[in-house]
Amino acid sequence: xxxxxxxxxxxxxxxxxxxxxxxxxxxxxxxxxxxxxxxxxxxxxxxxxxxxxxxxxxxxxxxxxxxxxxxxxxxxxxxxxxxxxxxxxxxxxxxxxxxxxxxxxxxxxxxxxxxxxxxxxxxxxxxxxxxxxxxxxxxxxxxxxxxxxxxxxxxxxxxxxxxxxxxxxxxxxxxxxxxxxxxxxxxxxxxxxxxxxxxxxxxxxxxxxxxxxxxxxxxxxxxxxxxxxxxxxxxxxxxxxxxxxxxxxxxxxxxxxxxxxxxxxxxxxxxxxxxxxxxxxxxxxxxxxxxxxxxxxxxxxxxxxxxxxxxxxxxxxxxxxxxxxxxxxxxxxxxxxxx
Amino acid sequence: xxxxxxxxxxxxxxxxxxxxxxxxxxxxxxxxxxxxxxxxxxxxxxxxxxxxxxxxxxxxxxxxxxxxxxxxxxxxxxxxxxxxxxxxxxxxxxxxxxxxxxxxxxxxxxxxxxxxxxxxxxxxxxxxxxxxxxxxxxxxxxxxxxxxxxxxxxxxxxxxxxxxxxxxxxxxxxxxxxxxxxxxxxxxxxxxxxxxxxxxxxxxxxxxxxxxxxxxxxxxxxxxxxxxxxxxxxxxxxxxxxxxxxxxxxxxxxxxxxxxxxxxxxxxxxxxxxxxxxxxxxxxxxxxxxxxxxxxxxxxxxxxxxxxxxxxxxxxxxxxxxxxxxxxxxxxxxxxxxxxxxxxxxxxxxxxxxxxxxxxxxxxxxxxxxxxxxxxxxxxxxxxxxxxxxxxxxxxxxxxxxxxxxxxxxxxxxxxxxxxxxxxxxxxxxxxxxxxxxxxx
Numbered sequence: 001x002x003x004x005x006x007x008x009x010x011x012x013x014x015x016x017x018x019x020x021x022x023x024x025x026x027x028x029x030x031x032x033x034x035x036x037x038x039x040x041x042x043x044x045x046x047x048x049x050x051x052x053x054x055x056x057x058x059x060x061x062x063x064x065x066x067x068x069x070x071x072x073x074x075x076x077x078x079x080x081x082x083x084x085x086x087x088x089x090x091x092x093x094x095x096x097x098x099x100x101x102x103x104x105x106x107x108x109x110x111x112x113x114x115x116x117x118x119x120x121x122x123x124x125x126x127x128x129x130x131x132x133x134x135x136x137x138x139x140x141x142x143x144x145x146x147x148x149x150x151x152x153x154x155x156x157x158x159x160x161x162x163x164x165x166x167x168x169x170x171x172x173x174x175x176x177x178x179x180x181x182x183x184x185x186x187x188x189x190x191x192x193x194x195x196x197x198x199x200x201x202x203x204x205x206x207x208x209x210x211x212x213x214x215x216x217x218x219x220x221x222x223x224x225x226x227x228x229x230x231x232x233x234x235x236x237x238x239x240x241x242x243x244x245x246x247x248x249x250x251x252x253x254x255x256x257x258x259x260x261x262x263x264x265x266x267x268x269x270x271x272x273x274x275x276x277x278x279x280x281x282x283x284x285x286x287x288x289x290x291x292x293x294x295x296x297x298x299x300x301x302x303x304x305x306x307x308x309x310x311x312x313x314x315x316x317x318x319x320x321x322x323x324x325x326x327x328x329x330x331x332x333x334x335x336x337x338x339x
Numbered sequence: 340x341x342x343x344x345x346x347x348x349x350x351x352x353x354x355x356x357x358x359x360x361x362x363x364x365x366x367x368x369x370x371x372x373x374x375x376x377x378x379x380x381x382x383x384x385x386x387x388x389x390x391x392x393x394x395x396x397x398x399x400x401x402x403x404x405x406x407x408x409x410x411x412x413x414x415x416x417x418x419x420x421x422x423x424x425x426x427x428x429x430x431x432x433x434x435x436x437x438x439x440x441x442x443x444x445x446x447x448x449x450x451x452x453x454x455x456x457x458x459x460x461x462x463x464x465x466x467x468x469x470x471x472x473x474x475x476x477x478x479x480x481x482x483x484x485x486x487x488x489x490x491x492x493x494x495x496x497x498x499x500x501x502x503x504x505x506x507x508x509x510x511x512x513x514x515x516x517x518x519x520x521x522x523x524x525x526x527x528x529x530x531x532x533x534x535x536x537x538x539x540x541x542x543x544x545x546x547x548x549x550x551x552x553x554x555x556x557x558x559x560x561x562x563x564x565x566x567x568x569x570x571x572x573x574x575x576x577x578x579x580x581x582x583x584x585x586x587x588x589x590x591x592x593x594x595x596x597x598x599x600x601x602x603x604x605x606x607x608x609x610x611x612x613x614x615x616x617x618x619x620x621x622x623x624x625x626x627x628x629x630x631x632x633x634x635x636x637x638x639x640x641x642x643x644x645x646x647x648x649x650x651x652x653x654x655x656x657x658x659x660x661x662x663x664x665x666x667x668x669x670x671x672x673x674x675x676x677x678x679x680x681x682x683x684x685x686x687x688x689x690x691x692x693x694x695x696x697x698x699x700x701x702x703x704x705x706x707x708x709x710x711x712x713x714x715x716x717x718x719x720x721x722x723x724x725x726x727x728x729x730x731x732x733x734x735x736x737x738x739x740x741x742x743x744x745x746x747x748x749x750x751x752x753x754x755x756x757x758x759x760x761x762x763x764x765x766x767x768x769x770x771x772x773x774x775x776x777x778x779x780x
Contacts (some may be wrong), residue, residue, distance in 0.1 A: 141663075230542075
């Protein structure tokens with residue numbers, strides 16, 4: 001995958017072209033061809049690596065004193081959020097701004113959606129305002145895919161129901177690759193509410209494509225059947241899998257997406273699945289602990305664990321910015337030219 | 340048109356398939372004053388001559404499961420547009436479901452449907468009455484008055500009769516009319532939040548699932564209720580492998596249970612939902628390849644005796660929504676013949692006479708209506724099918740008011756060429772000689 005250096009236009013640049021030295025990476029001659037980022041399921045291994053490599057070069061931009069590059073100058077990036085979010089929306093906004101795009105937030109609560117307008121109409125209005133990119137979060141799986149068929153803007157899926165959250169999956173991959181130097185051959189545990197988690201699905205797609213072993217672990221009511229067919233191992237007892245894990249990604253319980261009654265109580269859930277110091281000690285000493293956030297301290301993990309040496313939670317946030325810059329940058333080559 | 344004004348029609352040289360009489364032969368068909376008449380009994384010249392050489396001539400198709408949306412949702416379909424859609428699909432008689440607004444749960448409501456059907460002068464329209472008052476699933480609707488209003492069966496379709504006690508009473512009480520209770524089998528508690536079949540695909544897509552077991556459990560329950568009551572149970576839109584097995588077992592034990600299958604349940608699987616297109620969202624949902632195979636097997640061995648569409652029109656603005664917001668259902672009347680040809684006849688699962696039987700005399704007998712045969716003196720409802728010309732399904736050309744079809748772009752064979760209802764040509768693609776002149780389309 002050849003991608004031109006995203007940071008070259010900055011005269012202050014210390015960066016060169018994205019590093020292609022990663023052990024997981026095989027050079028490929030295909031250029032970036034996608035207009036939308038809808039999920040990791042449809043991406044090839046090479047495409048995922050191209051995004052990660054591009055993100056690495058952008059991570060460097062974040063460390064500079066002047067953090068802006070002109071790649072998306074004159075472009076408009078709209079955040080269309082039909083579901084609450086603070087960090088993902090902020091991260092996308094900041095990523096777009098660092099690429100010199102103009103950004104605008106659109107939140108469903110202040111929109112005319114309450115007046116009966118369909119979300120496709122809403123998106124068409126935003127398209128008419130000149131949006132080059134729409135970053136879409138929606139409670140319904142497939143909503144960004146539907147928009148991609150109805151508007152000419154590039155669509156980035158920022159989370160569609162329990163389906164995918166590709167930039168979260170990518171930032172998790174990036175964080176793992178930074179910490180471990182590789183992804184292939186690692187054992188990654190995804191713990192908690194697998195059934196309602198888009199982060200789980202994007203993680204599974206990305207991790208399996210890059211050669212990791214994935215173990216999903218949670219109460220049987222939160223681990224849908226058929227996970228094995230995707231290529232995952234399924235476990236119900238955390239203690240059984242922890243000693244083998246190089247990485248554990250602790251997923252949030254999605255109370256808002258559940259029908260209710262899927263486990264007896266939060267207390268009982270924590271008893272079986274909360275990452276505690278004791279449980280961390282059962283794992284490998286260099287266990288990498290991820291959590292997509294927002295985390296429920298005292299439910300999915302204890303404060304000591306969240307802030308402990310194994311935790312990469314803040315590094316994830318930082319990498320999220322770089323990944324989103326990389327995605328915006330790569331898609332910008334495919335955006336419609338405007339008169 | 341008064342009976343005396345109806346033309347004499349001569350259908351020449353077609354392959355006449357009339358399963359009710361075991362007929363499958365090339366020949367002529369004569370129609371006079373709205374009735375089928377024996378060949379040779381007509382001395383006068385035919386006013387209309389239809390050249391049916393190379394085509395199939397069969398009784399007008401009977402679809403016992405359609406939603407015409409009138410009254411209440413005329414933006415989706417009306418009895419007139421639904422009737423026109425039926426004709427374009429070769430269907431001359433429909434039984435329409437009572438989940439309208441208000442529901443068809445009174446004699447007056449049933450009579451309204453009958454009246455609108457007559458006014459529309461398209462397909463014959465028979466109302467199916469609700470099982471429960473207001474389709475609320477609590478107390479029996481006035482079944483006897485519904486019959487007086489023209490109802491030919493009862494159902495709360497759209498929703499199941501969930502209460503086992505009420506279902507038992509309905510099966511018992513309906514015996515005095517010898518009419519079927521049509522059941523949309525689905526345990527509601529197991530399908531809350533469901534958008535598609537529960538399984539590998541729903542897991543991957545993160546969409547709410549409706550397990551096959553939700554159907555199986557109610558099919559099993561209701562077959563047992565039919566057994567203890569002696570009532571007539573009809574399983575609507577059967578979609579799961581286990582349900583087919585249960586019906587097969589029930590029949591073997593002599594229980595009065597019948598079943599229908601819809602084209603989408605023998606032509607598509609839940610993998611279609613990967614496109615996140617609401618035209619693949621229906622209830623019961625598209626199932627797995629194993630279920631499709633079982634439905635086809637059930638059609639082959641006679642476990643499923645009826646083909647029906649579950650024609651469920653929804654206006655574009657309703658379907659063009661997020662998958663969980665969009666309503667369930669697809670239009671089916673105008674794709675009934677081609678999908679049956681493509682998925683049942685061409686692969687060799689059913690012969691033409693076997694398929695025509697499930698589309699004519701079987702549903703007519705199930706409803707006890709005098710339709711579905713070309714027997715002399717029968718109502719002259721005739722469908723002439725061009726079984727060979729390839730065409731492309733284009734929902735924008737449908738006569739239905741709604742275009743929510745999953746089959747857009749399919750290359751198919753088999754479509755209604757000319758459709759006669761009550762001795763009157765009500766639909767044709769052309770090729771009719773009327774009074775010696777080619778009639779306009």
